[in-house]
Amino acid sequence: MSDSKDKQRKPLRSTAWFGTADKNGFMYRSWMKNQGIPDHAFDGRPVIGICNTWSELTPCNAHFRKLAEHVKRGVYEAGGFPVEFPVFSNGESNLRPTAMLTRNLAAMDVEEAIRGNPIDAVVLLTGCDKTTPALLMGAASCDVPAIVVTGGPMLNGKLDGKDIGSGTAVWQLHESLKAGEINLHQFLSAEAGMSRSAGTCNTMGTASTMACMAEALGTSLPHNAAIPAVDSRRYVLAHMSGIRIVEMAREDLTLSKILTRQAFENAIRVNAAIGGSTNAVIHLKAIAGRIGVPLELEDWSNVGRDTPTIVDLMPSGRFLMEEFYYAGGLPAVLRRMGEAGLLPHPGALTVNGKAIWDNVRDAPITNDEVIRPLDQPLIRDGSIRILRGNLSPRGAVLKPSAATPRLLRHRGRAVVFENLEHYKERIVDESLDVDENSVLVLKRCGPRGYPGMAEVGNMGLPPKLLRQGIKDMVRISDARMSGTAYGTVVLHVAPEAAAGGPLAIVRDGDWIELDCEAGRLHLDIDPAEFERRMADVQPLQAPADGGYRKLYVNHVLQADEGCDLDFLVGCRGREVPRHSH
Structure with missing residues (x-):
């Protein structure tokens, strides 16, 4: 005392x-x-x-x-x-x-x-x-x-007498729209009901x-x-x-x-x-x-x-x-x-x-459906998985509770998008060589690459697969995704493509192996070919027009380091600055 x-x-x-x-x-x-x-x-x-x-x-x-x-x-x-x-x-x-x-x-x-x-x-x-x-x-x-x-x-959001979740409903309804399961009027009618209070x-x-x-x-x-x-x-x-x-x-x-x-x-x-x-x-x-x-x-x-x-x-x-x-x-x-x-x-x-x-210690628990007993979990191990391998030497993350269990161990051919604009242009192409076993790969959306590491990692699936009833695929990127999103999505691949990471060298048709339980993310190509491709990678240069964005790109740390600016890390304390009067 x-x-x-x-x-x-x-x-x-x-x-x-x-x-x-x-x-x-x-x-x-x-x-x-x-x-x-x-x-x-x-x-x-x-x-x-x-x-x-x-x-x-x-x-x-x-x-x-x-x-x-x-x-x-x-x-x-x-x-x-x-x-x-x-x-x-x-x-x-x-x-x-x-x-x-x-x-x-x-x-x-x-x-x-x-x-x-x-x-x-x-x-x-x-x-x-x-x-x-x-x-x-x-x-x-x-x-x-x-x-x-x-x-x-x-x-709670409301639509047709049912609860809908902000953010999550957007992803679900948009996929349903692309699959032809609902029309544009039904999609837009959810707007006000999704966000109905502060x-x-x-x-x-x-x-x-x-x-x-x-x-x-x-x-x-x-x-x-x-x-x-x-x-x-x-x-x-x-x-x-x-x-x-x-x-x-x-x-x-x-x-x-x-x-x-x-x-x-x-x-x-x-x-x-x-x-x-x-x-x-x-x-x-x-x-x-x-x-x-x-x-x-x-x-x-x-x-x-x-x-x-x-x-x-x-x-x-x-x-x-x-x-x-x-x-x-x-x-x-x-x-x-x-x-x-x-x-x-x-x-x-x-x-x-x-x-x-x-x-x-004495907190009341009033609903065992919402907060389940430990012997009746939503998923038995919901910890964020850290994935390493030649594709993510400094780590990547995956959220098992939002993923499809059968996809947590998967091997598939890559369908590659060089950046977000390329993805938007290519994903709607009916001739795109893709099937439900493919692995969608999005590059240059990391801390430096976007810049800011946008929440675009939960890529929408190709409409032609949505119409076949496909609801999930393995997706890999150096981006983030909204916490309201879901799917078998590998995120935060580090180093990012724009910083010269191995994600930059993935090409269409390359085999990629994901093993969530083992914590492994592997690009299955010949090691000599891997090194040849890496030798050609050029990291992104900071924009020349100045401003905060240039400061950010020059100093942002990678995802595994928290994406802070390098000169901001640390506790500088609360010492009173000198006065000027």
Whole structure:
């Protein structure tokens, strides 16, 4: 306890701005007072930043103004001084070419906004896919007390009296349209019903996955991941998070005390249990890199292996995030895992000051169909598979819970698309030499190649095969795919084609072998021919027109390294910058 009291006596960062009686203190306080802030706001109480990714161009986060107001109520109640500030909002739904291109830009924005301002602790308002990792990355590089408040998922989509999942329904309906099973009117009629409230995708897509990852890492209060966006309990959680962040500031409970190696191992296991997105592999690596925790691709195999998927949600299963919350949400999953010895580190610290197991040991579980018993899993081993071989020497990933079991061990001839434009042009060609055993290969859609590594890895199948009733094929690329997507899709092949990786040398008709259980991805050509082709590969050069895109291409790391910019990796701390007055 004495150690805790010592921490409470440490001076707050904000006193370097507001706590002096000299010229500088005068100016900082005076400028803030033009907003109607009274003297007693500067009496040494913690200044709490509310890092807001609100934007009407990011529909998932468009309700965050109201969410921030509830956070402020909690901060005021606990005796803190809330200050809301905007950061770059990178929404996947509208931003071209992909929000992944600007994840690191948003993280830079967050880091510099925190470090350069009089902030003692920060509430991270996150929602759409990349905002959660971006804000955690930026805050981790400053190592301040921080708590995640997610905007929550949309209500269930509705079409013809049935539930449909945001994102997942698009892929399903579009394939049905190309197969001639539905007409254009039926396809377009799903638009409004799919997205009928504020919030993120209501499937276990990347947004829901990263919300679960934030909770599993211990960076949010229990139940943050699943409460629907329009449920009043979402605003109660925001209020309680506002109270808690003031306490965290006084305790100096920084991210480095929560984002430990143990926390990341818990999150890897949880991702398997929920059937989470493959994007979590990249994002967790990037967050770990910012806080200085060693995390490798092999950890997904070594730590996550033999973890059953027990959450029956689309795209892997049947239900949606509303049912997940009503069934008990992530605390219920953690309880099931902990009782079975599947939670590697039950003592890992969380933002409420308690161990993760203490938060969930008595969590109610109200629906065994949605959150299944461990002896009735959706899939017996749902861990993300890491694939290596001469085609992916630095690794590739595959999500078994979204794949067709019979295709997880497969040998087929390659049908190659040199880039996304080539794919769009060629996939609809009725004369394309392709059958259900072929392996679709898409190149130059990785971190440098697109750039930004767009979510195009779940290539739509050739219409002529869809009309034959073919629903899945093995697909391989250096791209990502939306967490709402599904199929036997090999992603994140590293090094990517644009960086001179072996994917660049694959040609039509080459035999490719996939063995998911063995973790093998192999281009079956003569080794001498392999070397001859590799000698001719030329890595992509950065664009000459400058701007952020040139910076990105020159400095982005490969998928196995988290796709951060090389100069951003690491924790630079929260040292107060020198003033200029």
